[in-house]
Amino acid sequence: MKAVVTRGHGGYEKLEFRSVPLPEPGPGEVLLKVLAAGVNNTEINTRLGWYSSSVRKGTEDTGEDEDRADGGWNATTPFPLIQGTDCCGRIVAAGSDGDAARIGERVIVRACMREHGFDSMRTLWLGSDFDGAFAQYLKVPEHEAFAVDCDWSDAELGSIPCAYGTAENMIERAGVGSGMRVLVPGASGGVGSAVVQLAKRRGAEVIGITSAEKRETVRDIGVDRVLTRADDPVAALDEESVDVVVDNVAGAGFGTMLKVLRRGGRYVTSGAIAGPVVELDMRDLYLKDVSLIGCTAWDEPVFPNLISYIEAGEIRPFVAKTFSLDRIAEAQEAFSAKDHAGKIVLLP
Known part of the structure; x- marks a missing residue:
């Protein structure tokens, strides 16, 4: 072969x-x-x-x-x-x-x-x-x-498999549910676009971050609001305004993601395409009771979930x-x- x-x-x-x-x-x-x-x-x-x-x-x-x-x-x-x-x-x-x-x-x-x-x-x-x-x-x-x-x-x-399995695993681990507000940096990529669909399927409000050129594409994927990389998420959304950040970008924007998280919010990641080494202000972590969730190993329900969504016509x-x-x-x-x-x- x-x-x-x-x-x-x-x-x-x-x-x-x-x-x-x-x-x-x-x-x-x-x-x-x-x-x-x-x-x-x-x-x-x-x-x-x-x-x-x-x-x-x-x-x-x-x-x-x-x-x-x-x-x-x-x-x-x-x-x-x-x-x-x-x-x-x-x-x-x-x-x-x-x-x-x-x-x-x-x-x-x-x-x-x-x-x-x-x-x-x-x-x-x-x-x-x-x-x-x-x-x-x-x-x-x-x-x-x-x-x-x-x-x-x-x-x-x-x-x-890889993109949607990774996305569903992060969403499952972070406990995304109806009425939550979810922020997705890199919303136009394979994992990002999967996160958008899967979070929307669970009834969440989804905000996507992408390049200015892909703004309309990301809107077509189903996000409720689009920010570009030139936007300041804190200025656009306010501090403590997001329940969950699903972030495979990391890099210099990592600290800002913690700023927009509500108290008790959850930051979940399985990648770092903009850079794996980030600056963490520990006060944003402990004073706000934020949870940082790393995801590589897929949990048992993840893949059967995806099969059921496909067969029910709930994702594409x-x-x-x-x-x-x-x-x-x-x-x-x-x-x-x-x-x-x-x-x-x-x-x-």
């Missing part, structure tokens, strides 16, 4: 489109024909070694030509690696003890796997800890492949553009330019 093999930390030259052996499903596993695979920050960040504690800048800091032993999600990335965290696929074979009746199902894969159970926060990630979806075929544990009954395109389903992803698998460098370059809204998806 054909796959994109990432050979180590570095630039696009580390992405090699070539023939590799077809994986064979073992006990408890199924083989999927990949139908669509979304592009995410995590694949680029992992290739660049951005998760290393030595990196102090935002995700534009490439880290090229430097191997970083702690540059992956779980410390060391097992290069060479087939990346690809998002997968929509069709089951074409099952392992020796698998359910052959599932062959033919169209599925999406739960990318964040809790191999030690949901009482442990240890995770195993598709495309980061073992071979993922930037290939024509992949094997996964059978119980991590979820059938979906809907009329969506493969590209739409392939845009769901935004696919900005598709590329063939051999054009992965172009796809990642387009993703990194941040000129799009929604998801970019690869079609093997």
Whole structure:
């Protein structure tokens, strides 16, 4: 089969489109024909070694030509690696003890796997800890492949797992509910646009922050109010005016997010594209009884929730553009330019 093999930390030259052996499903596993695979920050960040504690800048800091032993999600990335965290696929074979009746199902894969159970926060990630979806075929544990009954395109389903799983996990952990006011920096991105839809689904009022160029796009996604990056959130919204901030941007704007939180408010994050090292005024944290919530490990209800929302027609992803698998460098370059809204998806 054909796959994109990432050979180590570095630039696009580390992405090699070539023939590799077809994986064979073992006990408890199924083989999927990949139908669509979304592009995410995590694949680029992992290739660049951005998760290393030595990196102090935002995700534009490439880290090229430097191997970083702690540059992956779980410390060391097992290069060479087939990346690809998002997968929509069709089951074409099952392992020796698998359910052959599932062959033919169209599925999406739960990318964040809790191999030690949901009482442990240890995770195993598709495309980061073992071979993922930037290939024509992949094997996964059978119980991590979820059938979906809907009329969506493969590209739409392939845009769901990472962004929407991450978004639903943050919303679930933060306890977002009806009548709450939620602020979403980076509202036009894959995770941000998912947060907007999922928070609105729960009856929250959603305020999105984006670039001036994407103002109308974000409004179309469903936000109740749009701020641009040039706006001062404190001046626009007032201090102590927001119940929850769902922030994957961080960087220099982190302190302002705490200013707009109400007493007892919650700040939840699973990323830091504008910079991982932030300035924290501890008084904003303890005097206001604010909770800071970090999210990586997906909780048990998250993925079943998403399947139910899809099948009930309650959410719909935004696919900005598709590329063939051999054009992965172009796809990642387009993703990194941040000129799009929604998801970019690869079609093997």
